[in-house]
Amino acid sequence: MRGAGTAIDRKKIIKCSNNLEIEQKLNWSDQFTGDKLHAFFRMYRLLSCMKMLKSIAVIAALLSPLAQANLITNGSFEDNTVAKGNWSWFTAAQVNGWEGSNIEIWNNFGGVNAYDGNQFIELNAHGNNNGAWSIYQPFATVVGQRYQLSFVYRARASATEQFSVSVANLLQTINNSDKKNWTMFSGSFIAQSTTSVLTFTSLTNGTIGNFIDNVSVEGLRTPQLQSVPTGPLAPLMVLAAGLLWWRRRSA
Structure with a gap:
């Protein structure tokens, strides 16, 4: 050291x-x-x-x-059963922890392996919606406390795929262009309510694009310095x- x-x-x-x-x-x-x-x-x-x-x-x-337990439920989208090497779409009500539009879950399909576990989502999901897709999850927070948000993302077919992520005072537009590798996003925010809402919204239309995996929100604490017992010294x-x-x- x-x-x-x-x-x-x-x-x-x-x-x-x-x-x-x-x-x-x-x-x-x-x-x-x-x-x-x-x-x-x-x-x-x-x-x-x-x-x-x-x-x-x-x-x-x-x-x-410094981090504590993950506050996001089903952040790697593993709770729904999808056959290996396949994909399936669900209504948000069918996916534990999440709400909003349809959610398309892939299980290491199409040569794309999950970053964490075996499954991930395509934000621009299968369905009749040709506009923006949006999923969100509320979770308990402490007003004034700082939290760390992290997740990985990857483009599917286009170098112009985009989506936004928002929670409390954090709002970020993601230009999603890498089709071969997962990219890590990490950012902090300060809770402004006892319930915060994490939202992912597609900025490109259609049913193709914007893979997301390994979503996590963790509370941050200030390290407490431990004194060394000195006794008579x-x-x-x-x-x-x-x-x-x-x-x-x-x-």
Whole structure:
């Protein structure tokens, strides 16, 4: 692990941890007896250990998972049964979690493999609608909390396929042109109500285009930095004691 150009050696971490454990058992009132210079540098080394361990705790907190459980139901469209290598269309009422227009679900059909699981949807679904297609899903949110939206998309037949995605204060138009690869979308929004609504709407007409898969909304939390237990080795106490000894020695 490296940070700001400084290497943190695993052996040093273990040694520091062991030293702190030993020193916490000692009587610090005896530390300035005997070889005072040795005692001072001993405390200096321990203070350096404290700084190292505290830095590790900060890094660990920052790298800890910030996301929570997915709030979207059936985000990979796996709940409906579609034969392998085939496709089928459903009314929105037949698809768990989703509402709106018809929903066309593919199961690794036509040489297109799902990004997550085995199934995905074509937003421009089969049916009599020749205008815009739109599906949506309401989900519970906390007003003022920040959330992360992510999903993947892919064009089917045209380099000019388009759709929009909206939720709370997030509105994005997707120019869907890659027919060979899934593209990841990720964006954050702040909930403005106790119920937020995620909506996908086609901007190209017809019944062909706009594959979508792996839809997810997760609440984000601010990482809480964990302090390192210091006991009698509080850095300020150690530093103050060392400075006091140095002042007396210099007097």
